[in-house]
Structure formats: structure tokens, C-alpha cells
Amino acid sequence: MLELIDTYWLYFLVGQYPQGPLGGLVLTILLSGAALVLAMPLGLLLGVARVSPYRAISLPVAGLVQVVRAVPLLLVLFWVYFFLPAVTGVKTSQATTMLMVLVVFDSVYLAEIVAAGMRALPKGQLESARSLGLGYGAALRHVVLPQTLRHGLPSIVNQLVSTIKATSLGYIIGLSEVSFIATQINTLVFTQAVEVYLILALTYFILCFGLSRLAFLLERRLQRPTAHLVQAS
Amino acid sequence: MIVLDKVNKYYGDYHALVDITERVENNEVLVVCGPSGSGKSTLIRTLNRLEEIDSGKIEIDGRDIHARGLDVNALRAGIGFVFQSFNLFPHLTVLENCTLAPVKLGRATKLEARDYAMQLLERVGLAHKRDAYPNALSGGQQQRVAIARALAMRPPIMLFDEPTSALDPEMVGEVLQVMRGLAGEGMTMVCVTHEMGFARDVADRVWFMAEGKILEQATPQEFFANPRHPRAQQFLADRRRD
Amino acid sequence: MLFDPSILQSGEYHGWLVQGFILSIQLTVISFAFALPFGALVAVMRTSTFAPLRALGATVVEAIRNVPLLAHLLFWYFAFPELLPESAREILYANNPEVVCAVIALTLYAGVHMAEDIRSGIRAVPATQLEAARSLGLGRAAAVRLVLLPQALRASVPPLLSQTVNLWKDTSVATVIGAAELMYQAARVETASFRSLEAFTFATLAYLTVSLVISLLAHLFQRRYPVRTT
Numbered sequence: 001m002l003e004l005i006d007t008y009w010l011y012f013l014v015g016q017y018p019q020g021p022l023g024g025l026v027l028t029i030l031l032s033g034a035a036l037v038l039a040m041p042l043g044l045l046l047g048v049a050r051v052s053p054y055r056a057i058s059l060p061v062a063g064l065v066q067v068v069r070a071v072p073l074l075l076v077l078f079w080v081y082f083f084l085p086a087v088t089g090v091k092t093s094q095a096t097t098m099l100m101v102l103v104v105f106d107s108v109y110l111a112e113i114v115a116a117g118m119r120a121l122p123k124g125q126l127e128s129a130r131s132l133g134l135g136y137g138a139a140l141r142h143v144v145l146p147q148t149l150r151h152g153l154p155s156i157v158n159q160l161v162s163t164i165k166a167t168s169l170g171y172i173i174g175l176s177e178v179s180f181i182a183t184q185i186n187t188l189v190f191t192q193a194v195e196v197y198l199i200l201a202l203t204y205f206i207l208c209f210g211l212s213r214l215a216f217l218l219e220r221r222l223q224r225p226t227a228h229l230v231q232a233s
Numbered sequence: 234m235i236v237l238d239k240v241n242k243y244y245g246d247y248h249a250l251v252d253i254t255e256r257v258e259n260n261e262v263l264v265v266c267g268p269s270g271s272g273k274s275t276l277i278r279t280l281n282r283l284e285e286i287d288s289g290k291i292e293i294d295g296r297d298i299h300a301r302g303l304d305v306n307a308l309r310a311g312i313g314f315v316f317q318s319f320n321l322f323p324h325l326t327v328l329e330n331c332t333l334a335p336v337k338l339g340r341a342t343k344l345e346a347r348d349y350a351m352q353l354l355e356r357v358g359l360a361h362k363r364d365a366y367p368n369a370l371s372g373g374q375q376q377r378v379a380i381a382r383a384l385a386m387r388p389p390i391m392l393f394d395e396p397t398s399a400l401d402p403e404m405v406g407e408v409l410q411v412m413r414g415l416a417g418e419g420m421t422m423v424c425v426t427h428e429m430g431f432a433r434d435v436a437d438r439v440w441f442m443a444e445g446k447i448l449e450q451a452t453p454q455e456f457f458a459n460p461r462h463p464r465a466q467q468f469l470a471d472r473r474r475d
Numbered sequence: 476m477l478f479d480p481s482i483l484q485s486g487e488y489h490g491w492l493v494q495g496f497i498l499s500i501q502l503t504v505i506s507f508a509f510a511l512p513f514g515a516l517v518a519v520m521r522t523s524t525f526a527p528l529r530a531l532g533a534t535v536v537e538a539i540r541n542v543p544l545l546a547h548l549l550f551w552y553f554a555f556p557e558l559l560p561e562s563a564r565e566i567l568y569a570n571n572p573e574v575v576c577a578v579i580a581l582t583l584y585a586g587v588h589m590a591e592d593i594r595s596g597i598r599a600v601p602a603t604q605l606e607a608a609r610s611l612g613l614g615r616a617a618a619v620r621l622v623l624l625p626q627a628l629r630a631s632v633p634p635l636l637s638q639t640v641n642l643w644k645d646t647s648v649a650t651v652i653g654a655a656e657l658m659y660q661a662a663r664v665e666t667a668s669f670r671s672l673e674a675f676t677f678a679t680l681a682y683l684t685v686s687l688v689i690s691l692l693a694h695l696f697q698r699r700y701p702v703r704t705t
Binding site for chain 3: 083198209
Binding site: 138 | 283314323338386
């Protein structure tokens with residue numbers, strides 16, 4: 001096992017970089033992080049739309065969420081990678097395709113997190129902001145969303161974990177993420193399949209479990225009793 | 234200053250406000266009291282349109298607050314509202330709570346807003362807490378900050394929706410003291426409250442409400458000594474028993 | 476680039492797609508059948524009063540949950556057979572190893588997620604319920620069986636149905652080890668005919684329909700058996 005790690009650790013970590021595009025664990029992490037960051041603005045927008053009292057706004061978003069959650073990510077990946085180039089004439093790289101699809105999925109899940117957080121915030125917060133004369137947009141920006149995002153942070157970290165796991169699907173369209181690299185290593189070495197895939201599993205475990213623990217600790221910190229917050233009946 | 238003309242509000246089939254027709258004069262301190270479910274909170278919340286009405290007219294400073302094209306935000310900026318549950322912004326310090334609206338609405342520069350907010354916090358006795366977060370304050374302290382926050386917008390009218398009902402008894406006094414101070418300065422105030430002592434001492438008039446109607450309106454002296462409406466008599470008798 | 480629905484209705488490609496759809500359904504049903512009892516077992520372990528059992532349950536859940544399904548599939552298909560004795564390996568390879576390994580991976584992955592749903596269902600039942608049952612004289616096992624579990628399961632059904640939708644979608648990943656389910660066949664049709672539009676539309680409609688049917692079931696269940704609290 002140790003010589004295996006010794007020989008291939010760099011390949012596992014960064015793929016063929018710099019002699020080729022970036023791959024491996026670093027690609028997995030960068031793609032996931034980038035997807036989540038890029039999805040935030042859209043997720044915020046969709047989340048706010050989701051709780052809008054105007055059904056003309058909230059229903060289409062609810063519909064979009066339902067549709068995105070009803071189809072496998074892999075299917076969307078296939079659509080974008082195989083079908084879209086025929087329509088647009090532009091063939092996107094595996095990494096770009098993966099990123100686009102991840103952003104779509106992440107923004108939908110982030111929208112749900114934002115919407116849930118907004119619904120959970122006491123009504124009085126928005127009311128007092130509006131009572132001071134702040135418009136709805138200003139009230140969202142300065143009072144509602146800062147609190148929503150703070151309370152939603154554990155869920156957002158969990159969404160990052162989901163995204164990391166989702167990048168593995170890039171394997172199927174030939175993206176050189178870490179599972180793909182592991183299989184390449186397995187093909188080269190051939191006789192140590194168990195070791196290779198155990199290392200792969202362990203890598204994901206450390207990364208994802210570590211982040212989940214972070215989310216858990218964040219959640220605990222947020223629930224620390226806040227003194228003197230008297231709730232009126 | 235405030236004119237209500239045949240104001241009605243329904244929640245589904247429930248008639249929450251029934252033909253309310255009354256006036257509040259400039260510099261007047263008005264106390265609205267009555268049993269729970271009488272519509273007092275609903276009424277006061279219609280004044281800054283936190284609740285909408287189904288029929289009738291409300292005028293503030295001569296302007297119909299439901300007129301087409303009226304800027305609701307500007308209306309609310311001109312009315313201070315103090316909530317039963319304080320509703321301070323927990324992610325901002327006490328000082329930031331007070332400066333947020335004036336600055337973001339362009340009413341004052343950051344410096345001006347800070348200075349005025351500090352004056353107000355001095356007045357409510359909490360200048361030393363300016364950098365604290367709301368969750369470090371007691372209920373009474375939070376409510377005093379809430380009053381300062383509302384005053385920071387320099388509104389000509391202050392509305393209080395049961396400001397002391399959520400407080401432990403020993404903290405009620407400090408909030409009432411601030412309110413008395415405001416009344417003494419001539420602020421136009423409408424207060425929904427159960428604090429009869431405050432009503433007796435400070436109010437210019439008392440409205441008694443039950444089942445969505447204003448059943449009696451009188452000066453505190455008249456009201457407490459000689460309530461005319463049987464419901465008002467019942468209400469005061471119950472209160473005296475507590 | 477015109478949409479030609481004919482291949483969706485008959486012919487060789489149609490046959491492939493239908494076969495793929497059927498296998499996807501089979502994978503879902505078989506995995507579900509194994510995952511639910513596995514999940515229930517793990518949930519009971521995690522809520523046990525015996526600490527080592529709780530620790531074991533937690534370990535199983537975290538170990539499986541934090542690794543993506545694709546990596547599980549790769550492990551069971553490429554690594555696991557190496558661990559088997561020669562004879563067992565031969566039997567595996569002779570009997571649809573792609574499907575067998577897919578079922579194992581899907582069962583474990585869906586199972587631990589179901590375990591968490593059942594566990595939260597158990598936790599949703601107030602402790603006072605068990606106390607009341609015990610006060611009547613019921614032993615712990617009987618109290619769990621007659622009072623706790625029925626209420627826990629009712630609370631668990633909506634998230635479990637949601638998990639079933641996830642399982643249905645996850646069968647698509649089995650394509651990575653060559654299981655000839657719907658995605659595999661859709662890609663196969665695309666390679667053979669370049670008719671990606673029709674093939675992917677078929678797949679999309681199939682996934683959408685089954686997902687929405689399961690979600691509808693969840694919705695109806697919640698309407699008919701709402702969680703009643705005292």
C-alpha cells in the first residue's frame with residue numbers, strides 16, 4: 001500500500017498537471033468550491049423568489065425546484081455534454097460542463113436552504129425593518145438575508161459535501177476528477193484494486209466527514225442559548 | 234394628526250375592526266386598552282399599514298395613507314413603531330441598530346446618525362451599551378434600545394404596541410419612564426397597553442376597545458372614575474381584582 | 476435536428492430504452508427491498524441504549540454516507556471480487572456481476588440514508604410516549620414495537636419516500652460499471668444513432684414520471700395520515 005501511495009500520490013492529487021489539465025483531488029475540491037460560490041447569487045435570488053407572496057413568482061420557482069429534484073444529475077450532465085453542443089455549436093470541456101451542471105443543481109438546493117431560513121426567521125424582524133421605512137429590498141439586504149445566511153451556514157456546508165460527492169459523476173463523461181484518476185491508477189497497477197479503491201474511499205471520507213463535522217459544530221454554536229431574547233406569545 | 238373614518242377590517246369572516254371613526258390630535262398621548270382579542274393591536278398596526286384595512290379611510294397629517302402612488306416606506310419612516318417583542322436586529326450592535334435606517338435611507342450621514350443615536354441612547358440610559366449585541370441585554374434594555382431606534386428616524390408620531398407586556402415586572406418601570414419622558418416633551422403617542430398607572434398619569438385620552446369597536450373614549454380621570462359602558466366597567470373591575 | 480418520436484415508440488432503439496427502463500425499475504425495487512430492513516436495523520442500533528452498538532451504527536452510517544455512490548460502485552465491482560475466494564468469484568462473474576454489484580452499492584448507500592430518516596422519525600416521538608407505555612407495564616421491546624415504532628414509521632414515511640426518489644435517480648450511476656440501465660441505454664442509443672434528443676427525452680420523461688409519482692404518493696400519504704400530536 002505504501003509504495004502505491006508513494007508512486008502515485010502526485011497523480012492522485014493533481015492529475016496530469018502541469019503536463020496536462022488539472023485533475024485529481026485538487027480538481028474535485030476546486031470544482032466543488034467554485035460551483036458553490038457561483039451558485040450563491042442565483043440561489044439567493046431563487047430562494048427569495050420562492051418565499052415571495054406573489055404566486056406568479058413563487059410558483060414557477062417551486063416548479064423549477066421540483067423538476068430539478070426529479071431528474072438525476074447524470075442525466076442533466078448528459079444533456080449538456082452531448083446534446084447542447086449540437087444546438088449551440090460550442091463543445092464545452094468536461095470540466096466546464098460539470099461546473100455548469102453543478103451550479104444549476106447547487107443553486108436550486110441553496111434556494112431551498114435560503115427559503116427555509118427566511119421562513120424560520122421571526123416575522124418581527126422584517127416587520128420592524130419595514131416599520132423603520134426600509135423598503136423590502138433594503139430590509140432583505142440588511143436585516144433578513146444576513147441572519148438567514150448565518151443560520152443557514154451548516155446547511156450550506158452540507159451542500160458543499162453533496163457537491164464534492166456529485167463531482168464524481170464527471171467520471172462518466174471522462175472528467176479527470178479523483179475517482180477517474182483512481183481508476184487510471186488501478187488500470188496501471190492492476191493487482192491492487194482493493195488498496196486503490198480503499199484509498200479513494202478514505203480520501204472522500206476524510207474530506208466529507210471533516211466538512212460534516214464542521215457543519216455540526218457550526219450548528220451547535222448557533223444554538224447556544226442567547227440570553228434575554230424574550231419571545232412574546 | 235391621525236384621522237380614522239369608518240375603518241373596517243376582516244380576517245376571513247371575523248370582523249376585527251368595526252366602523253372605527255376617531256381622531257388623534259397633535260401632541261396628544263392616547264392609550265388604547267381593552268380585553269385581549271379586542272382589536273387594539275390590529276388597530277394600531279393599520280396606522281403604519283403593517284395591516285391593511287378593508288374599507289374606510291385613514292389620514293395622517295392630512296394625507297390619505299392608502300392613496301394611490303403613496304410611498305409606504307416614506308409613510309413608515311415618518312412613524313415610529315415599538316413592538317411588544319422588541320425585534321432588535323440580533324446581528325447588529327445596539328448603535329448599529331439605531332443608525333441602520335437613517336443611514337440607508339439617506340436621511341443622515343454615518344457621522345450624523347451616530348451622533349444622534351448616541352444622544353438618544355443617552356436619553357434612554359444605554360449609551361454605555363452601544364457596542365453590545367442585543368442578546369447581551371435584558372428585555373427592558375432591549376425595549377429601551379428599540380425606542381431609541383424608532384426615535385432615530387425623528388418621527389412626529391410614536392406608536393407603541395404593548396411595549397411592556399413581554400417584560401418581567403421589574404423591568405416595566407424603566408421602559409415606562411422613557412415613555413413618560415417622551416410624553417412630557419410633547420410627542421404624539423398612541424399606546425396599546427395594559428399599564429393603567431401609565432394611562433392614568435400620562436394619557437390625555439383613553440380609548441376602550443372590545444370586539445373590534447371603540448366602546449368608550451374619555452379622559453383618564455373620567456374613564457377610571459366613571460366608566461360608562463358596561464364592558465368598560467367589567468374590564469376595570471377585573472383589573473382591580475388582580 | 477427535428478424531433479423524431481418514432482424511435483421512441485418502436486424499433487430497435489425503442490427496445491433498448493425500454494429494457495434499460497425496466498432494469499432501472501428492477502434495480503430500484505430490489506435495492507429498496509434490502510435497503511429498508513438494513514436501514515431499520517442501523518436506525519435501531521443508533522438509538523440503542525448499548526453504547527458500542529450505537530458507535531457501530533454511527534460508524535457504518537458515516538463510512539458509507541461520506542463516500543460518493545460512484546466510488547462505492549467502483550469498489551464493489553473492481554475491488555470486492557478480489558477479496559472473494561476463487562470459486563465465489565467465478566459464481567459472481569457468471570451471474571450478472573454488474574447488476575449484483577450495483578444492488579449491493581445501492582442498498583448500502585440508500586440504506587444508511589433511510590436509517591437516518593427512520594432515526595429522526597424515532598426521535599420525533601416524544602420520550603413521554605415510551606414512559607407512558609412502560610408505566611402501563613409493557614416491557615421495553617413491546618413498548619418499542621407497539622407504541623414507538625408505529626409512530627416513528629408514520630413520521631418517517633415522507634422522508635423515506637423522498638429517499639426512494641433519490642434511490643430511483645441514483646440507479647443512473649450504475650452505468651459506470653456497465654449495468655445496462657436506462658442511462659446506459661440512452662447513451663448507447665446516442666452513440667449508435669446520434670439521436671441524443673430523442674434518447675435523452677425518453678430518459679427524462681421516464682425519470683420525471685416515476686419521481687413525480689413517488690412524490691405524489693408521499694403527498695397523499697401525508698394528507699391521509701397526518702402526523703397527529705397530542
